[in-house]
Amino acid sequence: MDNNTVLGTLLGFLLIAIGIKMDGNLSAFINIPSVFIVFGGGLSAMAVAFSSERMRAALNMIKFCYMAPKEYNYMKLISSILLTADVARKEGILALDSRIAEIEEPFFARGLQMVVDGVDVKLIQDILDTELEARAARHADIKGALDFLASVVPAFGMIGTIMGLVGLLGNLDDPTSIGPNMAVALITTFYGAVSANLLFIPYGKKAEERSVAEQMYGEIISRGCMLIAGGIHPRIIQERLLAFMSDRSRVQFNELHLSEELGQGGG
Numbered sequence: 001m002d003n004n005t006v007l008g009t010l011l012g013f014l015l016i017a018i019g020i021k022m023d024g025n026l027s028a029f030i031n032i033p034s035v036f037i038v039f040g041g042g043l044s045a046m047a048v049a050f051s052s053e054r055m056r057a058a059l060n061m062i063k064f065c066y067m068a069p070k071e072y073n074y075m076k077l078i079s080s081i082l083l084t085a086d087v088a089r090k091e092g093i094l095a096l097d098s099r100i101a102e103i104e105e106p107f108f109a110r111g112l113q114m115v116v117d118g119v120d121v122k123l124i125q126d127i128l129d130t131e132l133e134a135r136a137a138r139h140a141d142i143k144g145a146l147d148f149l150a151s152v153v154p155a156f157g158m159i160g161t162i163m164g165l166v167g168l169l170g171n172l173d174d175p176t177s178i179g180p181n182m183a184v185a186l187i188t189t190f191y192g193a194v195s196a197n198l199l200f201i202p203y204g205k206k207a208e209e210r211s212v213a214e215q216m217y218g219e220i221i222s223r224g225c226m227l228i229a230g231g232i233h234p235r236i237i238q239e240r241l242l243a244f245m246s247d248r249s250r251v252q253f254n255e256l257h258l259s260e261e262l263g264q265g266g267g
Contacts, residue, residue: 005065005206012198034160034188038195041156046149057138058145065206072217075253077105078241081224084112085234093118093229107131107218111225121229128222132215139211143204150200157192161185220244 020026046055080103087095097116103109107128114124164185220241227237242250 002066002068005202008202009066009198016194016198029187029190031184031187031191033184034191037160037163037184037188038153038156038191041159042149042153042195045152045156046145049148050145054141054145058142058149061142061146061207062203064210065203069210069213072213074217074220074245075249075256077108077217077220078224078238078245078253080108081220081228081241082234082238085224085228085232085237088115088228089231089234096228105221108221108225111221112228115225115229119229121226124229125222125226128218128225132218132222135218136211136215139207139214143207143211146200146204146207150196150204153196153200154189154192157189160188160192164188216244 017026020029046058050058084096084099087099093116096112100109100112100116103112111124111128114127119127161184164182167184224237224241227240232240242253245253
């Protein structure tokens with residue numbers, strides 16, 4: 001479970017509910033017709049705009065926003081690449097063939113297999129970059145669908161407001177209809193604004209954040225495979241890959257490797 005997403009969602013609704021309760025009646029903000037207009041209209045517009053596959057992927061992303069994200073241990077990855085490069089330098093590229101089965105990351109295993117097979121470095125770069133670009137495009141499509149939903153739900157809130165006002169003005173001679181029509185008129189706008197700004201816009205940002213993390217992980221793998229294929233010294237590979245990391249992460253990485261070297265020396 002992604003604690004930040006869950007906490008942020010619950011806290012947002014809780015604070016809104018407290019604000020309503022302090023100044024009025026919470027039950028007055030519960031209106032089923034407004035729910036149908038805003039969320040039903042938004043999902044219907046989404047179905048018109050996108051394919052069923054893309055719509056399903058976007059709605060699944062909402063679920064994934066509340067699930068724990070995949071952890072990307074960049075320092076462990078760089079260490080694995082450096083170890084692989086060291087084996088290639090000392091024992092030759094073909095010695096890596098036995099290590100491929102031990103690699104858990106499929107993208108790294110595929111790249112390393114091309115290195116062992118003697119594929120040209122530029123072709124390896126082209127293949128890996130194409131896969132990364134296609135993955136980024138799929139993620140961008142999902143974010144685009146979520147952003148579209150975030151943009152239309154406030155509009156359906158306004159549509160609900162117009163519907164409520166039309167009903168109100170058309171039945172001014174019936175006092176009993178004024179309250180329900182006013183509720184639809186005002187609460188649909190409220191639902192549209194809250195759902196867009198508390199839910200759907202943040203969902204899109206969350207999807208983008210996770211995509212960036214996955215892309216950087218893939219970029220490190222791609223760059224590492226190309227450097228290994230090029231026969232670059234592991235020390236140079238380390239400096240090239242640490243360029244992806246923050247200064248603090250670089251210091252942590254160097255301290256970790258220094259402690260490992262001292263431990264091995266002491267052994």
